[in-house]
Each structure stands twice: as C-alpha cells, then as structure tokens.
Amino acid sequence: MSGTVTAVSSNEAYSFTKPNRDSVTLLTGLGVEGDVHAGVTVKHRSRVAKNPAQPNLRQVHLMHEELFDELREAGFGVAPGELGENITTSGVDLLGLPVGTLLRLGDEAVVEITGLRNPCLQIDNFQGGLLKQVVGRDEAGNIVRKAGIMSVVARGGVVRPGDPVKVELPAEPHRPLEQV
Template identity: 75%
Template sequence: MTATVTAVSSNGVYSFTKPNRDSIRLLAGLGVEGDVHAGVTVKHRSRVAQDPSQLNLRQVHLIHEELFTEVGEKGFDVAPGELGENITTSGIHLLGLPVGTRLHIGGQAVVEVTGLRNPCRQIEDFRAGLLKQVVGRGEDGKVVRKAGVMAVVVEGGEVRPGDAIRAELPAGPHRALDVV
C-alpha cells in the first residue's frame, strides 16, 4: 500500500477542529503557514503556560486516517481535521515510526517526526467517550497514545490531498516515540 495524504487542515485561530483545505504550505522551521500553532517557539496554550521560550516540536500534527475507522467501529464519527490535525495520512504506521523519521510529502515538503501527541481533555469535550478510544493501556500496562504524531518542518512546500508520503528512517539505534 502506498502512503498518501488524505486531507490537509489549518486554522488561524485557536479552535479544537481545523477546517479542511485544498492545500497547505509548510514553512521550514515554523510549521503550517497561517496556522495558529506555527512558530519557532511553542504555541499550544498548555506549553506556553509552562515556558513560552520552549522550542516548538509540535509545528505539524499528523493523524492516520485508519484511526477514524477504528473509532468509527466503536460508534464515534470522526472526520479529517476534527481532532485538530494538519495532515491526515493513509497507509503509513505513524505511531510505529522512530523519533527523527523524515517524511517526504509531495514534491518538496519534508517534516521530521518529534514525538507523539498527548491526547487532551478537549478530545473528550469534542465527543464524550472518545478520549478513552485514543489513549488507554496496552496488555503490558503501558499507556498507549493513538492521537497521531507531531513533527517539525525541515523543508517547506505545498501539501495537498493525494500527495505521496515516503518515510526516511534515521540512522540507528532507533528511539521509540514519546510525548512532546
């Protein structure tokens, strides 16, 4: 199966959901042009409250479309952009990628995966019961987070639905993703 972009979303104001767009432009070192979370330093409100000078390791949020199918089977109707992601993917196991994986998207854009999104209370406010579907415990008792990955923009460029995605793994040893 070929990995592709199924939707792109952005929002210039703080809002949990992000409207779908025909395309988004990624800006190197900043994130999605015009998106409220773009910038060199943190923009997520909880991170700004902790330390506004932190580097922004959450410039671009990617979620795998397969998650929507999984939660749909449990009665939760979720569409691209509704969980606040910028890029919805298909055919790539985002959660299994190691830290530092570079995703080449479309003809020019490259993002580097920095870690997992930590699902927050806003998911529960969006759909009651959904938070339990995107964060839980594995058989080993460890917390499992399924709400996508975060990345920084290495090379800018236009990203559109239908664009191919190619993963370039970092040199080993690989580090598993953790919350950023």
C-alpha cells in the same frame, strides 16, 4: 514504506478542529502557514503557560486515517481535521515510526517526527468518551497514545490531498516515540 496524504487542515484561530483545505504550505522551521500553532517557540496554550520560550516540537500534527475507521467501529464519527491535525495520511504506520524519521510530503515538503501527541480533555468536549479511545493501555499496562504524531518542518513546500508520503528512517539505533 510509503502512503498518501488524504486531507490537509489548518486554522488561524485557536479551535479544537481545523477546517480542511485544498492545500497547506509548510514553512521551514515554523509549521503550517497561517496556522495558529506555527512558530519557532511553542504555541499550544498548556505549553506556553509552562514555558513560552521552549522550542516548538509540535509545528505539524499528523494523524493516520486508519484511526478514524477504528473510532467508527467503536461508535464515534470523526473526520479529517476534527481532532486538530494538520495532515491526515493513509498507508503509513505513523505511531510505529521512530523519532527523527523524515516524511517526504508531495514534491518538496519534508517534516521530521519529534514525538507523539498527548491529547487533552478537550477531546471529550468534542465527543464524550473519545479520550478513552485514543489513549489507553496495552496488555503490559503501558500507556498507548493513538492521537497522531508531532513534527517540525525540515523543508517547506505545498502539501495537497493525494500527495505521496515517503518514509525515510533515521540511522539506528531507533528511539521510540514519546509524548512531546
């Protein structure tokens, strides 16, 4: 299974959106160089308030570009970086991958998937009604989160739009993604 990086984004300040860049540098065990969410311990404000010493399982946020197409069909205009993701991909079913999957990004960088992003109410401040589009329920009533996946940097390197994404599944049995 493989795909493509379509955009990379980072922001040194806390902000819901992240500007697109020509490239980002992933730092092993830390995240995106210069990004506010990089670090060994958690940086997301809600998680810092609960326990600032917990490990940062949300170093790099990835989102599938196909979600933007789905949102456009529902009447929302969303572009890469606007939902706070660091890396936008196409051609890979990110939400269907198990915990521990390695994503090889470009020539060097590797991230390990830790879980699903759990979007907060800020998403409705960006565009009213958007939260219901990215968090819903399936036919059985289970919560479905579509706002991307979170990962940690297993090996650093530069990532650029156009770089290949190669998927390496972990040994079975696979564990489905849960919110982190």
